[in-house]
Amino acid sequence: MKRGGSDEQKRAAGESAVDAVSNGMVVGLGTGSTTAYAIRKLGRLIDDGMDIEGIPTSYQSRQLAREVGIPLTSLEDATPDLAIDGADQVADGTLIKGGGAAHTREKLVDAAADRLLVVVDPTKEADALDHPVAVEVLPDARRTVAEAVTDLGGDPQLRAAERKDGPVVTDNGNLVLDCDFGTIEDPAALARELSMVPGVLEHGLFVGLADEIHCGTDDGVRVKEL
Numbered sequence: 001m002k003r004g005g006s007d008e009q010k011r012a013a014g015e016s017a018v019d020a021v022s023n024g025m026v027v028g029l030g031t032g033s034t035t036a037y038a039i040r041k042l043g044r045l046i047d048d049g050m051d052i053e054g055i056p057t058s059y060q061s062r063q064l065a066r067e068v069g070i071p072l073t074s075l076e077d078a079t080p081d082l083a084i085d086g087a088d089q090v091a092d093g094t095l096i097k098g099g100g101a102a103h104t105r106e107k108l109v110d111a112a113a114d115r116l117l118v119v120v121d122p123t124k125e126a127d128a129l130d131h132p133v134a135v136e137v138l139p140d141a142r143r144t145v146a147e148a149v150t151d152l153g154g155d156p157q158l159r160a161a162e163r164k165d166g167p168v169v170t171d172n173g174n175l176v177l178d179c180d181f182g183t184i185e186d187p188a189a190l191a192r193e194l195s196m197v198p199g200v201l202e203h204g205l206f207v208g209l210a211d212e213i214h215c216g217t218d219d220g221v222r223v224k225e226l
């Protein structure tokens with residue numbers, strides 16, 4: 001799905017992160033239109049003889065990795081040396097993810113990686129986080145989680161599918177609540193509170209995970225180390 005800035009900004013960011021990949025690495029493959037540029041570049045490096053394996057975070061990233069010839073492995077068998085992943089919003093090194101409803105597996109892979117490189121365009125950068133937080137919930141817990149989110153000050157909306165009647169169903173068979181909390185003053189506290197709600201599989205607040213932000217602009221890539 002296409003979101004955010006221009007294709008050229010996304011390409012610049014995605015390809016910049018791949019410069020950190022060296023021979024023999026296992027790379028976590030995030031999901032989304034920006035990460036797709038990184039996955040395609042990894043495929044070209046493999047065509048040129050580099051030895052790289054990927055751990056996909058979604059159906060989308062698995063299919064694209066297969067298409068471009070990246071050998072795949074899993075968290076069962078390998079630890080990623082680095083992960084490359086997109087974001088819906090970044091402020092002060094904290095991310096909101098889940099625009100592609102893939103944040104549960106993304107968080108697993110990103111947290112397991114030695115380093116997480118985040119690839120964004122300037123539309124994703126903010127002074128404070130105020131993007132709705134995607135929360136993956138067990139279908140049976142939709143109502144109770146929505147009530148808990150409301151108690152935490154959020155406005156939960158069940159994510160509707162496009163070109164299918166009814167809700168988005170994640171790669172894990174669950175539902176997504178997009179929860180608007182307005183400006184999030186204390187992302188770490190909200191992340192802890194959401195994680196404690198029964199029926200929440202995972203939420204899209206990624207606190208303390210990112211190591212570098214690669215922001216693709218019209219004038220090149222700004223890299224911020226955290």
Ligand SMILES: O=C(CO)[C@H](O)[C@H](O)COP(=O)(O)O
Pocket residue numbers: 001002003004030031032033034035085086087088096097098099100101102103106
């Ligand atoms: O979190 C994500 C998927 O769950 C994506 O990384 C995020 O939505 C950014 O996507 P894009 O690069 O297409 O803007």
